[in-house]
Amino acid sequence: MQARHGFPREPAARVASGGALFGCDDGRVSTTNVILIIVAALVVLAVLVGTGILLARRRRVSLAQQEREDTSAGRGGYRAGSGISLSSGGTTGAPEHPVEERTDTQGQPGVGDDAAVPRDSQRRGMVDVPLPSSSEADDTTVGTDDTATTTGEPPAAESATAPTVPEQQPPAESEPVPETDTPAPRDEDSESTATAASGGATGTVPPESPERPEDSQAGAEPGTAAETEVEVEPIEPSTGRLERLRGRLARSQSMFGQSVLGLLGAGDLDEDSWEEIEDTLLMADLGATTASEIIERLRTEVAARGVRTPEQARALLREVLVDALATTQSRAVQALPHGDPADGGKPAVALVVGVNGTGKTTTTGKLARVLVADGRTVLLGAADTFRAAAVEQLGTWGERVGAEVVRGDEGADPASVAFESVQRGADSGVDAILVDTAGRLHTKTGLMDELGKVKRVIGKRAQVDEVLLVLDATTGQNGLAQARVFADVVDVTGIVLTKLDGTAKGGIVFQVQRELGVPVKLVGLGEGADDLAPFEPEAFVDALLG
Numbered sequence: 001m002q003a004r005h006g007f008p009r010e011p012a013a014r015v016a017s018g019g020a021l022f023g024c025d026d027g028r029v030s031t032t033n034v035i036l037i038i039v040a041a042l043v044v045l046a047v048l049v050g051t052g053i054l055l056a057r058r059r060r061v062s063l064a065q066q067e068r069e070d071t072s073a074g075r076g077g078y079r080a081g082s083g084i085s086l087s088s089g090g091t092t093g094a095p096e097h098p099v100e101e102r103t104d105t106q107g108q109p110g111v112g113d114d115a116a117v118p119r120d121s122q123r124r125g126m127v128d129v130p131l132p133s134s135s136e137a138d139d140t141t142v143g144t145d146d147t148a149t150t151t152g153e154p155p156a157a158e159s160a161t162a163p164t165v166p167e168q169q170p171p172a173e174s175e176p177v178p179e180t181d182t183p184a185p186r187d188e189d190s191e192s193t194a195t196a197a198s199g200g201a202t203g204t205v206p207p208e209s210p211e212r213p214e215d216s217q218a219g220a221e222p223g224t225a226a227e228t229e230v231e232v233e234p235i236e237p238s239t240g241r242l243e244r245l246r247g248r249l250a251r252s253q254s255m256f257g258q259s260v261l262g263l264l265g266a267g268d269l270d271e272d273s274w275e276e277i278e279d280t281l282l283m284a285d286l287g288a289t290t291a292s293e294i295i296e297r298l299r300t301e302v303a304a305r306g307v308r309t310p311e312q313a314r315a316l317l318r319e320v321l322v323d324a325l326a327t328t329q330s331r332a333v334q335a336l337p338h339g340d341p342a343d344g345g346k347p348a349v350a351l352v353v354g355v356n357g358t359g360k361t362t363t364t365g366k367l368a369r370v371l372v373a374d375g376r377t378v379l380l381g382a383a384d385t386f387r388a389a390a391v392e393q394l395g396t397w398g399e400r401v402g403a404e405v406v407r408g409d410e411g412a413d414p415a416s417v418a419f420e421s422v423q424r425g426a427d428s429g430v431d432a433i434l435v436d437t438a439g440r441l442h443t444k445t446g447l448m449d450e451l452g453k454v455k456r457v458i459g460k461r462a463q464v465d466e467v468l469l470v471l472d473a474t475t476g477q478n479g480l481a482q483a484r485v486f487a488d489v490v491d492v493t494g495i496v497l498t499k500l501d502g503t504a505k506g507g508i509v510f511q512v513q514r515e516l517g518v519p520v521k522l523v524g525l526g527e528g529a530d531d532l533a534p535f536e537p538e539a540f541v542d543a544l545l546g
């Protein structure tokens with residue numbers, strides 16, 4: 001083909017021949033090249049646009065997925081099916097105790113004088129309980145401020161009608177409770193209890209106790225809840241409770257969901273902003289160590305991921321907070337029996353411990369409701385003999401769920417009541433025995449004496465499967481200090497953090513779990529009978545982020 005000036009008359013033919021593209025005169029080559037460059041540019045542009053669309057689509061898919069994840073996590077509520085999980089004892093190993101990670105290892109605060117004073121302790125006062133206890137007190141000398149109308153009492157309930165452990169004599173702790181692997185005849189058991197737990201004179205409640213008040217159940221024989229026809233009031237299933245109670249975390253939510261997220265989502269954070277975020281985390285009671293670790297991780301991830309939008313910031317914060325709450329230990333409450341109690345199996349035994357006023361009795365009652373709602377039979381042991389009203393209060397909870405309550409007089413030896421509870425629960429074949437204890441002790445030694453004795457004495461008859469430490473979230477660092485003392489005294493297997501509904505310091509959850517090395521299993525979100533929810537990190541963080 002010959003080169004010509006201008007555009008070829010038959011471009012198709014020329015292109016087909018191949019010569020027009022690379023040879024020929026300058027003008028023609030230049031025009032062709034221009035066309036080629038334009039075509040190439042268009043191709044490159046098309047590739048770029050295509051890639052861009054693809055990336056944009058991918059991001060959309062990712063965001064949609066994130067949105068789905070957020071939704072499925074309830075955006076603040078527990079996923080369907082995440083009720084309070086229960087398990088038999090012995091399924092979890094010894095709790096990790098990362099003492100070295102404590103933010104404050106200075107000194108070992110005592111319980112009572114040296115430690116925090118719970119909100120309501122003023123009206124109740126702090127009185128040392130000598131161990132072994134004396135039996136000077138009787139029901140008629142109950143202080144006027146310790147009446148059955150205490151705020152923790154479930155509303156609209158009848159007064160307690162549980163059997164009462166008769167007046168007790170000072171127990172001689174040195175005398176061990178005889179080992180009784182298999183239940184002996186009832187009377188012998190009672191005798192052995194009396195001998196061992198209280199120096200030979202501890203009163204016990206025989207199953208046929210005639211002391212059950214007349215106003216209990218008409219015509220009902222005293223005995224276990226399983227045997228007694230009681231009208232159990234409706235109990236809300238534990239499933240989805242945080243979903244329902246999510247608004248109760250409003251105060252903590254404003255710390256995390258608004259303050260932290262607001263700062264983080266603004267993008268391009270300077271040092272001041274990071275400091276402000278850290279301050280907010282500290283104010284929410286996450287503790288110095290946890291707060292600085294979280295800040296460090298956030299800074300790294302913000303840079304690495306190029307977090308720009310509020311949605312990205314939320315997703316990142318959620319991930320980091322959930323990771324900070326992770327534990328390898330089970331959060332199931334070990335309150336299921338070992339085998340079938342009706343067929344020789346043994347009931348689960350749970351001790352509820354904590355400083356006075358933290359919500360022990362309330363939590364014990366709420367937990368009993370969870371168990372009963374799960375179809376279990378429960379016996380409650382009112383070993384908080386320090387305050388008569390606490391005993392009455394537990395009795396009321398028991399009434400409401402048809403659970404028998406074993407109790408002693410005010411000032412009675414808690415260990416003997418605890419032992420009797422376990423004895424009686426085993427004999428009557430309940431699924432779970434929940435023992436409420438007292439926390440009013442001035443010194444760590446006193447606490448150790450009392451709780452140690454309670455545990456030891458129970459151990460003569462049954463295995464303690466769960467020791468739930470109840471902490472009042474509103475007391476912040478002081479509550480934590482007390483928790484350390486308890487953790488040193490007894491092997492705490494789970495934390496119940498109460499009154500989260502009344503505090504902006506929901507971050508205490510992070511610190512408590514980290515410093516005690518014990519999982520938070522339950523959270524109290526109100527004074528209502530069913531305001532106890534299972535603790536589940538994802539759902540909890542979602543609730544905090546709003």
Ligand SMILES: Nc1nc2c(ncn2[C@@H]2O[C@H](COP(=O)(O)OP(=O)(O)OP(=O)(O)O)[C@@H](O)[C@H]2O)c(=O)[nH]1
Nearest residue numbers: 151152356357358359360361362390499524525526
């Ligand atoms: N707002 C709120 N109040 C709670 C919660 N749990 C318990 N309470 C209240 O805290 C107060 C003390 O509860 P109790 O169960 O009596 O505490 P305790 O530890 O048994 O106290 P003592 O018997 O004196 O040792 C009561 O008014 C309860 O209603 C909770 O999760 N939220």
